[in-house]
Amino acid sequence: MKDQHGDPIEGRDIGKNLSRRSFVKIGVLAGAGLTLGVSYRVIKGPEAPPTDAVFSPSAFLRIDVDGSITVMVAKSEMGQGVATALPQLVAEELHVPLSQVSFAFAPAHPAYGTAMGGMQLTGGSTSIRDSWFPLCEAGAKARWMLREAAAQRWGLAPDQVQMNEGKALHPDGSKLTYAQLASAAALLDIPKDVPLKGPSEFRVIGTPAPRLDVPAKTTGEAIFGMDAGPSNTRVAVVARSPVFGGVLRAFDSTGALEVQGVDEVVELESGIAVVADGYVAAKEGRDLLTIEWADGEWSTLDDTEISDLLKEAADEDGATVRKEGDIDSVLTSDREQIRAAYTLPYLAHATMEPMNCTAWVRNGQCTVWAPTQFQNAPGLVGGGARQVAAKAAGVSADNTVVHTTFLGGGFGRRAEQDFVREAAELAGKVDGPVKVIWTREDDMQHDFYRPASYHDFSAVLGVDGMPEAWCHRIASQSILQRMVPSWVPDFATNWAGTSDPTSTEGAQDQPYHIPNVRVTYSKVDLPVPVGFWRSVGHTQNAFVVESFIDELADLAGQDPYEYRRELLSEHPRHRAVLDTVAEASEWASPVPGGRARGIAVAESFGSFVAEVAEISIQDGQLHVHKVWCAIDCGMVVNPAIVRAQMESGIVYGLTAALYGRINIQGGRVVQSNFHDYQMLRMRDAPDIEVILLPSQEAPGGVGEPGTPPIAPAVTNAVFALTGQRIRELPIQIV
Amino acid sequence: MVKFTLNGEPQELNVPSANPLLWVLRESLELTGTKFGCGIGQCGACMVLVNGQPTRSCQMPISAAEGSEVITIEGLSEKGAHSVQEAWVEEQVPQCGYCQSGQIVSAVALLAANPNPTDEDIDGAMSSNICRCGTYPAIRRAIHRAAGIQRQLASTDDGARGEE
Numbered sequence A: 001m002k003d004q005h006g007d008p009i010e011g012r013d014i015g016k017n018l019s020r021r022s023f024v025k026i027g028v029l030a031g032a033g034l035t036l037g038v039s040y041r042v043i044k045g046p047e048a049p050p051t052d053a054v055f056s057p058s059a060f061l062r063i064d065v066d067g068s069i070t071v072m073v074a075k076s077e078m079g080q081g082v083a084t085a086l087p088q089l090v091a092e093e094l095h096v097p098l099s100q101v102s103f104a105f106a107p108a109h110p111a112y113g114t115a116m117g118g119m120q121l122t123g124g125s126t127s128i129r130d131s132w133f134p135l136c137e138a139g140a141k142a143r144w145m146l147r148e149a150a151a152q153r154w155g156l157a158p159d160q161v162q163m164n165e166g167k168a169l170h171p172d173g174s175k176l177t178y179a180q181l182a183s184a185a186a187l188l189d190i191p192k193d194v195p196l197k198g199p200s201e202f203r204v205i206g207t208p209a210p211r212l213d214v215p216a217k218t219t220g221e222a223i224f225g226m227d228a229g230p231s232n233t234r235v236a237v238v239a240r241s242p243v244f245g246g247v248l249r250a251f252d253s254t255g256a257l258e259v260q261g262v263d264e265v266v267e268l269e270s271g272i273a274v275v276a277d278g279y280v281a282a283k284e285g286r287d288l289l290t291i292e293w294a295d296g297e298w299s300t301l302d303d304t305e306i307s308d309l310l311k312e313a314a315d316e317d318g319a320t321v322r323k324e325g326d327i328d329s330v331l332t333s334d335r336e337q338i339r340a341a342y343t344l345p346y347l348a349h350a351t352m353e354p355m356n357c358t359a360w361v362r363n364g365q366c367t368v369w370a371p372t373q374f375q376n377a378p379g380l381v382g383g384g385a386r387q388v389a390a391k392a393a394g395v396s397a398d399n400t401v402v403h404t405t406f407l408g409g410g411f412g413r414r415a416e417q418d419f420v421r422e423a424a425e426l427a428g429k430v431d432g433p434v435k436v437i438w439t440r441e442d443d444m445q446h447d448f449y450r451p452a453s454y455h456d457f458s459a460v461l462g463v464d465g466m467p468e469a470w471c472h473r474i475a476s477q478s479i480l481q482r483m484v485p486s487w488v489p490d491f492a493t494n495w496a497g498t499s500d501p502t503s504t505e506g507a508q509d510q511p512y513h514i515p516n517v518r519v520t521y522s523k524v525d526l527p528v529p530v531g532f533w534r535s536v537g538h539t540q541n542a543f544v545v546e547s548f549i550d551e552l553a554d555l556a557g558q559d560p561y562e563y564r565r566e567l568l569s570e571h572p573r574h575r576a577v578l579d580t581v582a583e584a585s586e587w588a589s590p591v592p593g594g595r596a597r598g599i600a601v602a603e604s605f606g607s608f609v610a611e612v613a614e615i616s617i618q619d620g621q622l623h624v625h626k627v628w629c630a631i632d633c634g635m636v637v638n639p640a641i642v643r644a645q646m647e648s649g650i651v652y653g654l655t656a657a658l659y660g661r662i663n664i665q666g667g668r669v670v671q672s673n674f675h676d677y678q679m680l681r682m683r684d685a686p687d688i689e690v691i692l693l694p695s696q697e698a699p700g701g702v703g704e705p706g707t708p709p710i711a712p713a714v715t716n717a718v719f720a721l722t723g724q725r726i727r728e729l730p731i732q733i734v
Numbered sequence B: 001m002v003k004f005t006l007n008g009e010p011q012e013l014n015v016p017s018a019n020p021l022l023w024v025l026r027e028s029l030e031l032t033g034t035k036f037g038c039g040i041g042q043c044g045a046c047m048v049l050v051n052g053q054p055t056r057s058c059q060m061p062i063s064a065a066e067g068s069e070v071i072t073i074e075g076l077s078e079k080g081a082h083s084v085q086e087a088w089v090e091e092q093v094p095q096c097g098y099c100q101s102g103q104i105v106s107a108v109a110l111l112a113a114n115p116n117p118t119d120e121d122i123d124g125a126m127s128s129n130i131c132r133c134g135t136y137p138a139i140r141r142a143i144h145r146a147a148g149i150q151r152q153l154a155s156t157d158d159g160a161r162g163e164e
């Protein structure tokens, strides 16, 4: 998902610059040995985690009486490795090996709000960018205080004390452990400014440290949302309107209540909950409800109507989101125009762990156990999980505690609050803790889908074959239109509502050097709920931009890699990943018989990724044998995690390219489970080779950037092999 | 009343006979390592060993477990010491982790039947388990590594026996 939290265009740029600027301070100033003066907040809330710690100079860190060091991870661990990478940042500055550090998930609390509107949110591949400075600083300040405590104990000047491997060292060789120093350190004032290490001094940052969450994830001990809550928790399964926008008219719960184990049937804002002693009874009861829905105006909506609307909208003048040169005169001249249209479907997130949330309301207190990406946002109207749950349960946010569990996948889906709201509302209406479990079918049919989109291209080539004009018209639903009003109504009012960077990212900023460019966006209003899906607008725009540039290279009679390279002369980081992946895949040498390669490059979330896919087609079946991936994500905290995220993003994007499509029929979602919404499996998974480019640039994201280039790399390979240009996903070989 | 052995311990339970083993494990027995992913036998998140065979517990009514030996992720070893779990840690397989109990159980079954699997064998045996995080390349590496660990254990065992 994205990190635009305000004006959709302004906010985006501010976010980018903020993280870049603050990083430059770390990299440059700290490297030069200067000090920093950025303060952080000490946690003071009623449920502050560090209160019983011996030493907790920051909301992000506690040292207990036994010397155990715990990093409070305020980002959600959904596989992307934050529960390891964030502790690495603290360990670096605290001068302890990572093996001495453990982690705990932070509660929902303002102390963990990011610069983006105080949101405690995991999305937009921002975790490292958000956390680098505050976590390094937390470690550095704690180490400074521990050293001060040791110096006082020994009667030395602080700079005579060395800090190493979790110990203070006296020049005479004697040692004090952090455990021995913690209570004395806790009495000291927290320093304002402490010097941070420069990159050349890093010992933990930049190493492929083993993940702290892996042991628990190989023994079944890791607690996901599905596993959380008190042992007397009851289970509810909810019936929701199958048609978008449908409302409940009447229902009969007789059959449901006859099921052994079913306790009660409760009407909710979102539907009807059947509460039982376990999942099986709750689901059986739910399925036995007799319900009359008022389907509303969308009960006949289907794919044909949607694609017609998108196509019509793209034909009309949309909002211009980029304009360079004099595109009109090139396009209206009698020179030959190259035209192409691309279409992409809705996609479901299909996190491996279906949606669920556990809540307990008692004595005016609400406790929530949620696999959520979005814990807290006191300043926003809609709020984060804490505010949403409080409101739904009818208690105050101050009396609401959110426990974040491990997330069985997120991909943007768990930044939504629907599953939290529903559980909290139900908990407010029943006695005792209750867990709402979504069936896989519920999860797939009540998602916030990657928007379907339509793309119309026209281009004119110069005599040298290089593009002289590029016009890209995009039509889709707007994610921000749905989200922004629930965040900041003022922005919604001030926002013209005609453009949406989450729909145009990767298109409005496509990097190729072309003198005349226009990119337009036509917003289409439809009732299909749309949301952030791993890499958001880049999922569609990298596919269409990287396909159409490939078409132009072909028409120009040029090699698709060399053609891109030529057009990227002012973009050295794009070029470097392209060159690297071309070299690794031996792009210039012949492909083994019956196979072909395709290439694509995309910048997203501050990182640059190029991929080459090698494919074959046998009996109409597409096989992706190998993928090479080169990434420049700036400075790296944990290269093993970066590699894993590239593999992950590639498999996620390949699944969509090969199979992903949500169909709409009768105003409802057709697909329901993995038999008709297929996932890539082991036998179809390509061999993946990832190359990390060494870089001293500001860190970029890694959770999402692996996804955008894979679809076009594969479809460009299909073209190279067969001459069939794939202009619609999922891929169909003819 | 259904009787079976779970992770080496005898169990006697009074639950509706049609309830899937998955939910009996997760709710009645509070062993939550086995996961619910799809409920229709498509994803393998719920994989357990029943008499040594990899079995989707969401598809097995508890009555069918009568008299059988069931092993879940929790019963593979003390503290993650099974060679497959070790290999999983060494190769750093899990990402979100939700599918991994099922993946590990499937891999254990594969290696028990075929101590030296080829890539094709792995494709065949592991394609009933979905990983939405795309850990497939890491799983493949880990299975080869686990096979290596098991071979090494076997040869030390043989060596030890030879000395006796």
Ligand code: FES
Binding pocket: B035, B036, B037, B038, B039, B040, B041, B042, B043, B044, B045, B046, B047, B056, B057, B058, B059
């Ligand atoms: S939950 Fe049993 S196969 Fe998916």
Ligand code: FES
Binding pocket: A079, A352, A408, A409, B094, B095, B096, B097, B098, B099, B100, B130, B131, B132, B133, B134, B135
């Ligand atoms: S590790 Fe997340 S689904 Fe496999």
